[in-house]
Amino acid sequence: MWQKLYEELRDQNFMIIAVAMDSRGIDAVRGPIRRAKTTYTSLIDRNHLVAELYNMVNVPQAVWIDERGRIVRPTEVSGAAVAMNLSKVRKTRKIYCDAIRDWVKNGDHSAYVFDEEQSRARLPEFTEDIALAHANFHIGQFLWAAGEQAEASAFLKRAIELNPDSWNFYRQMKNLEHIFGSAGPDFMRRARRWRKEGKEYYPLPDMESMREVMD
């Protein structure tokens, strides 16, 4: 999805860094990355470090970072809205990509970047439980890779308990247990419970034009 946008904007001091939150490592993503023939930067993040640094809970999520290394759009769902209506998906994808184009062209004057106060207001809170969750996930992931699966499971489950909003932790653990486990019946049940609680799996990026399409 991003390759076309990258090719269009690469000569305007723009880079896409796609980070794969894959605890199964390079082997899990080498195939998909090669087949996609992407020319932007594609990195592998076994420990989910980027999710910790940017307080992310799901994929895909994105952050916009300017030339001075400043966050100008904090962590949000990245790209198109998820909907059963394909026309809405296409429209929202175009809105998001056009927003990135606008930013590359207009920089700080883009309507799609936030000033410091607005950015700070949009940062999800990094709680003690979230910090402890990431610690548990990291050691759990390490032990799983080392073959200590029983102990690893205990740490991974603790990470999920401490940060139940993190679909990354939950789905990664399911995927370690079984390569297709992250989209199985357990996942469906959890997603249904989520919806019953009135929570959004993919909250919309904060863009007026996107809200208008989805309403």
Next chain:
Amino acid sequence: MIHLLTADKQLTVPAASGRPKDQLWIPRHVLTELTGWHLESEGLCKGDVCTPLAAGAVEQDGDLVHASALWESLGRPVLHDSAATTWLLGEAAADRQRGLESLEAPDFTLPDIEGKLHSLSDFRGKKVFLSTWASW
């Protein structure tokens, strides 16, 4: 041998002998290698910046430092497996929160599929769209 894990580093070092299982004791140079901090009389120092430590916050025994106690005294999580051969020295929520509130995008170094390392800071001077995905 024990494995020491921090957010951005991983070391395997010999275990200190004769210590309780729930205590991580490591040589000062290992603490420095792991964190970049030097233990000075002024406190914990990285470059020119020193964080003073409360009296008695750092237990030392010759060259060895009680690293797990030091870490916890800084409000950071410490975890270990049942054999105490793998230790996770985590980050404090307050530090992560403060970092994000500064709006300075936290740097990281990760490999591409060829194993070559790249850092976010490599791209300073460009606008970066940082996006996550997963094979699952």
